[in-house]
Amino acid sequence: MKTFIKHFINSISVCIDLKRRKKGNYFFLINVLFIRFFYAFPWIRNLRKPLIKKDFIEKKLFNKKISTNNVLQNMILKGHNSNFKLKKSHLEILKKDIKFKKTTFAFKGNKKNIEKFSNSLKPDDNLNHITSKSKKFEISHVGLEVDLNKAKKIKQFACSKFFIKIAKSYFNTSNFTISGQCYISNPFKINEQEKKDNAQYFHYDLEFKKFFKVFIYLNEVSKYGGPHVFVENSHNKKIYEHILAQRIDEKQVKNNYKKNSIKKFYGPEGHIILEDTFGLHKGEVPTINTRSMLILIYGINQGIKDYNFFTKP
Numbered sequence: 001m002k003t004f005i006k007h008f009i010n011s012i013s014v015c016i017d018l019k020r021r022k023k024g025n026y027f028f029l030i031n032v033l034f035i036r037f038f039y040a041f042p043w044i045r046n047l048r049k050p051l052i053k054k055d056f057i058e059k060k061l062f063n064k065k066i067s068t069n070n071v072l073q074n075m076i077l078k079g080h081n082s083n084f085k086l087k088k089s090h091l092e093i094l095k096k097d098i099k100f101k102k103t104t105f106a107f108k109g110n111k112k113n114i115e116k117f118s119n120s121l122k123p124d125d126n127l128n129h130i131t132s133k134s135k136k137f138e139i140s141h142v143g144l145e146v147d148l149n150k151a152k153k154i155k156q157f158a159c160s161k162f163f164i165k166i167a168k169s170y171f172n173t174s175n176f177t178i179s180g181q182c183y184i185s186n187p188f189k190i191n192e193q194e195k196k197d198n199a200q201y202f203h204y205d206l207e208f209k210k211f212f213k214v215f216i217y218l219n220e221v222s223k224y225g226g227p228h229v230f231v232e233n234s235h236n237k238k239i240y241e242h243i244l245a246q247r248i249d250e251k252q253v254k255n256n257y258k259k260n261s262i263k264k265f266y267g268p269e270g271h272i273i274l275e276d277t278f279g280l281h282k283g284e285v286p287t288i289n290t291r292s293m294l295i296l297i298y299g300i301n302q303g304i305k306d307y308n309f310f311t312k313p
Contacts, residue, residue, distance in 0.1 A: 003240060003241050003243065003244060006244060007037065007040060007243055007244055007245075008037060010036075010244060010245055010246070011033055011036040011037040011040075012033065014032060014033075014036050014245075015029045015032050015033050015036075018032060028304075031304065032304040035206065035207075035208070035209055035303075035304050036206060036245070036304065039206060039209050040206055040243045040245065041243060042235070042236055042237060042238065042278075045209065045210060045278065046236065048171070048172060048209065048210055049172060050072060050075075050076055050169055050170045050171075050172060051169055051172040052069055052072055052073075052169050053165075053169055055067055055068060055069040056068045056069075056161060056162065056165050058160075058161075058162040060087075061086060061087060061090055061157075061160065061162065062084045062085065062086060062087060062272070063084060063085050063086075063087060063270075064084060066084050066162070068162060068165045068166050068169070071166055071274060072166060072169055072170060075166075075170060075212065075274060075275075075276055076170075077233070078232050078233060079230065079232060079233055079234065079235035079236070079275060079276045079278075079279040080230050080232065080263070080273060080274060080275040080276070080279075081273075081274045081275075082265055082267075082271070082272065082273040082274070082275075084272055085267065085268060085270040085271045085272055086216060086270040086271075086272055087270070088270065090157070090270075091216075091218075091269060091270040093153050093157075094153060094154055094157060094216070094218075094294060095126075095127055095218055096126070096153070097151045097152070097153040097154045098126060098127045098130075098144075098146070098151065098154075098182055098294070099123070099124060099125065099126050099151075100121050100122065100123055100124070100125040100126075100129075100130060100144075101123035101124065101150070102146060102147050102150040102151045103144040103145060103146050103147065103151075103182065104144070104145050104147070104309075105118070105142075105143065105144065105145075106143035106144060106145045106181065107142075107143055108143065108197040108198070108199075111139055111140065111141075111194070111197075112138070113137040113138060113139060114139070116137050117133060117134060117136075117137040117139050120133050120136075120137070121133060127182070127184075127218065127292060130142065130144075130184065131184050131290060131292060134184055134186060135186055135290070138186075138188055139186065139188075140185070140186055140188045140190045140194060140198060141183065141184070141185050141186070141194075141197075141198040141200075142182075142183065142184040142185075143181065143182075143183055144181065144182040144183075144184075145179070145180070145181055145309060146179075146180030146181060146182055146294075146309070147180075147309040148178065148179070148180050148309055148310070148311045149309060149311065151180065154180055154294070154296075155178075155180075155311055158178050158180065158214075158296045158311075159178065159311070159313050163214065163296070163298070164313045166212075166274070167212075167298045167313070170210070170212060170298075171210055171298075171300050173300060174313070175300065175301060176298055176299060176300050176301070176312075176313070177298075177299060177301065177302050177303070177310040177311065177312055178296060178297065178298055178310060178311050178312070178313065179296070179297040179299075179309065179310045179311075180294070180295065180296055180297070180309070181294075181295040181297070182218075182292070182293070182294050182295070183283070183291075183292070183293050183295065184290065184291070184292045184293075185198065185200075185226045185283060185285075185286050185290065185291045185292075185293075186286060186290050187224075187225075187226075187285075187286040187287050187288055187289060187290065190285070195285060196247045198283070198285075199282060199283055200226075200282055200283050200284065200285050201247035201248060201249060201250075201282055202229075202231070202247065202248040202249070202250065202252075202253050202280045202281065202282045203245070203246070203247050203248060203280065203281070203282065204234070204238075204242075204245070204277065204278050204279060204280050204281070205277040205278060206245055206278065207297070207299060207303045207304055208299030208300050208301065208303035208304070209299075209300045209301070210278075210299070210300050211276070211277070211278070211297065211298060211299030211300065211303070212274060212275060212276045212277070212298055212299075213274075213275055213277050213295055213296065213297050213298070214272065214273070214274055214275075214295065214296040214298070215228055215265075215272065215273040215274075215275065215293055215294075215295055216270065216271070216272055216293065216294040216295075216296075217267055217268070217269055217270065217271040217272075217291070217292075217293055218269060218292040218293055218294055219269050219289075219290070219291065219292050220267070220268050220269050220289075221265070221266055221267055221271070221289075221291050222266055222289065223264075223266060224286065224287050224288035224289050225286050225288070225289035225290070225291045226283050226284045226285055226286035226287075226289075226291040227264045227265050227266050227283075227284050227291075228264075228265045228273060228281065228282075228283055228284075228293075229262065229263065229264050229265070229281060229282050229283070229284060230262075230263050230265070230273075230275055230279060230280070230281045231253060231257050231261055231262055231263075231279055231280040231281065232261040232262075232263055232279075233261060233279070234257065234261075234279035234280040235276040235277075235278045235279035236279075238280065239256050242256075242280065248280065253280060257280075264284070
């Protein structure tokens with residue numbers, strides 16, 4: 001009962017914060033409360049069943065032929081699929097489309113030198129420039145929301161037949177939106193609160209009634225580069241205390257979930273992870289190498305997070 005009450009209070013608090021920041025009308029806030037409270041329970045969320053239709057084989061984008069139905073089966077059973085990567089030519093197109101003028105900041109928490117870093121950026125700065133300047137000003141984590149209406153190559157990729165078919169089948173609806181983000185994580189020593197702000201503690205996302213994300217490594221990620229971590233099948237089942245939308249330390253996760261269910265994703269640039277991030281996940285803190293990653297978010301309707309930019313298929 002204590003967890004239930006705390007969960008309800010947390011859900012109300014999200015609505016109060018949005019009201020204070022004048023984000024949406026009362027109908028929107030009711031929808032936020034509905035999703036944040038009820039859809040935190042896996043059995044409610046999973047009442048909407050995927051509908052797997054005719055298979056589609058993608059032959060051009062990736063390093064091998066990929067079946068949409070195989071991806072969907074892994075997403076349904078495990079919560080993720082990560083056994084392929086983007087072809088080099090397509091990866092370079094996406095990387096070139098990431099420019100500061102096509103994004104807006106999406107920082108969480110307080111970070112030193114943010115103003116100096118922000119003022120140093122120029123409209124035509126690309127991913128390499130942004131990364132280099134973030135290191136210069138010792139910014140541990142850069143969050144950029146990508147405007148898909150300006151980043152047309154990324155939008156084209158996000159709206160490719162392969163991903164659209166997966167989204168339609170996983171959500172069992174054509175009514176969904178697509179958003180984009182780019183994260184850059186640098187190997188600086190930071191405190192525990194900043195790790196939480198940087199999503200480097202275990203947590204789960206709750207932005208839509210149902211959703212998934214596509215993570216694309218923009219550089220090689222080893223154990224020293226802050227690999228993405230996911231608790232397999234936690235999108236279907238969590239311990240009751242973990243319905244609370246808060247950061248969870250690694251010890252709690254290791255004590256409550258099987259060791260072989262905690263998956264760390266190492267990979268070369270272009271490595272792709274499709275993941276239902278309603279499951280527990282985090283990015284590890286880089287220790288030597290910087291990690292940059294493009295994220296595509298697919299969710300039913302517009303969701304409850306105040307993305308400034310989204311598109312429809």
